Amino acid sequence: MEYVEVARAESEHGELVLRERRENGAPVILELRANGVFVMDTAEHTSERALATAALSLVDEPRDVLVGGMGLGFTMHEVLADTRVQRCTVVEIEEALVGWMRDGTIPHGPTMLADDRANPVVADVSVALPEADASSYDLVLLDVDNGPSFLVHESNARLYEKAFLAEVRRILRSGGALVIWSMDAADELQAAMEATFDAIEARPQPVRLQDRDEQYWLLIGRVDQENSAR
Template sequence: MGPEQTTGEIARETSERGELVLRARADGSLELRANGVFVMDTVETSTERALATRALQLHDSPATVLVGGLGLGFTLGAVLDDARVSRVTVVEIEAALVAWMRDGTVPGGDLLSDPRVTVTVGDVAEVLRTSPGSTYDVVLLDVDNGPGYLVHDGNAELYEAPALQQAMRVTRPGGTVVVWSAAEAPALEATMEATFGRWRSEAVAYEVDLQGRAATYWLYVGHV
């Protein structure tokens, strides 16, 4: 079902980044839009889950995890499904998304009330800059659609060397920094190479049915 086939608006909030709208579809699923641009829904969630599942598979003991981007909670949920995880910090810049999940507008209040979870409302780039070094085993950055498909232009810095260097700094030796992208990103590849030295890219979620079209997504993994 395409994003235009909605039954009504559930919630709307405006921030300095613009307008965030949550809508319901006839089948009961939810759709999130930012400034009129489709961001995500509750129908096709395999990529969000795959980001977390695959990233955690790459670490022998991912006890402490930073998740950049709450969204509708599916990445966080997959992180919490891993019994090895003892502490998760999730950073979401849109206070409305956190509030909607806490009050039940968006399902997932149980995720935020999990004792392992700390929620920070703010810019993940700033959180990376101000966090102590060697804090996390795994850093997952899923704040936008990748460097080539930005919802908010301000997120471009998260795919550039300064932010990735900070992500590397806050990751413990032997850990990983994992960046999600909607497509192959040659510029990001070059930045990963320059920043981490040891890195890899891999396709996940082949032939995903997103709004009636097939798509393949990419993970960029930096090894610390």
């Protein structure tokens, strides 16, 4: 197995690298790394599908969905597979990553973004979300890290604090939900969510990763019907 760099970009957030793992000279797996840390690859996207599927099951009418983090597009793709979804806004901090999705550097990217309901936005989700109108989304998925204990960027710590959670609640419609993907149960985050939402749940999520059985967590905050303000 050999590794071949496909694309590289530098930003104020650090280095982003897209590389292929090749076997006998043929591309096998596309891998994304940020500041030298593995983010995800095309070999295994069970977790992205699990996050989207579980989140969509929580809301009766997920017309408008916001996803924090583009990755390689698989969470967005799974969201758009649901015909109830009318718009999926994906907020991604790295402009280069969205560009690679658009121009085919990530081969499946143009097909995914060809869906008219896909709405990629280049921005820091901690900035973009507070700028959104109140009660404008039915579902918010945070997939920028592996939870507050496993950050891609240290600045992402603010996404798991009460001030940001309050902004998420503000933009959710009644009956809406926030779902956060986490590698652990994140007790402090659960406490902050409990102080913000009408109901919370920490749901264990088994995942098969690289031939290993792992347990991740879906941390869920719900807004009661007709009770979006608090």
